[in-house]
Amino acid sequence: MKTTHLEDNFQQKIDAEERIEPKDWMPETYRKTLIRQISQHAHSEIVGMLPEGNWITRAPTLRRKAALLAKVQDEAGHGLYLYSAAETLGVSRDTLLDELHTGKAKYSSIFNYPTISWADMGAIGWLVDGAAIMNQVPLCRASYGPYARAMVRICKEESFHQRQGFEIMLTLSKGTPVQKAMAQDALNRWWWPSLMMFGPNDAESQHTEQSVRWKIKRFTNDELRQKFVDATVPQAEILGIRIPDPDLKWNEERGHYDFGAINWDEFWQVVKGNGPCNQERMEARVKAHEEGEWVREAAMAYASKQSQKLKEQVA
């Protein structure tokens, strides 16, 4: 079959909402786009464990500690589901990790911000996980089967993350004036980076159009950002804390909240590696990987010895 014919067939399947599975024919650019997006997503889960891991040993109560630990464990799990999905496209796990560790692959810039107070655990769960859920729910219907299935699993688990974060924020904002100020400070610092999580404006987004045609994406960056703002404003009102945006107001005509301009210079600076914690995060990842090397080797040596023993017993 000619490539054009194969491509037509492929697009027809997508248009008919059929899923693409690993061994099906797919255009090379579809494969590459997916590997880039899924691995970037996997790296974000793994690097995302670091800012929260910072607070596990300092959680204020055992209940909070157990919940935070479970959340960070989930993130490890989510990274693994996603790496596995990427591997079905013919890329090896080692290659993916290499790309993260050498800086060739990106991860979500939000994790390059520091977590300086306990309230940040609340703000991350509420806002960062909230924004992630906004992004991820439509991905459960992505055209690539293994990615969509991984996302279904992730979304099911993720809803507890947002609720535990909101509960932390609620407790703080109903607490002493100092605690309430902590919650407000965390919102001040995490609000804008959370809005940036949806990526550049549609006009600037180089991948959106093709990804929408391939049904990898179902909504554009700006559509998802708007949904997030609309959902989050009433939640901040329940908390009784103020979103740090003087331009934020309900627009009756549009049926949406208007919000102020995002500082895209900051966004691109962090993407390029100049955020407050880029270097620290990468160093922690590479260190963990290198220091785990002997463990991985020892496990392989043990496994091959065991299988050798088994063979000798059979013989």
Added chain:
Amino acid sequence: MSAEEWPLFEVFIRSKSGLHHKHAGSLHAADATMALENARDVYTRRQEGVSIWVVESRHISASDPADSDAFFEPAKDKIYRHPTFYDLPDELKHM
């Protein structure tokens, strides 16, 4: 970078007694014992299973999607294998 990547295993989970094991995903492990323990930690953190199977991915043989029309063709024209194929009188209520 380790010299040798841990092999890939496919994970199948029985969610409760009486149901089939169902494919849940895959993971890397040094051997089957580790694959089972990792599968427990990765895929059943919320009691999603009562039994797990793991098998090294390289042991799975799969049909080729490019040939699936021909491969599944034999069943296509055998509508008499379905109960709805048979003409029965309306008086016959249960069968």
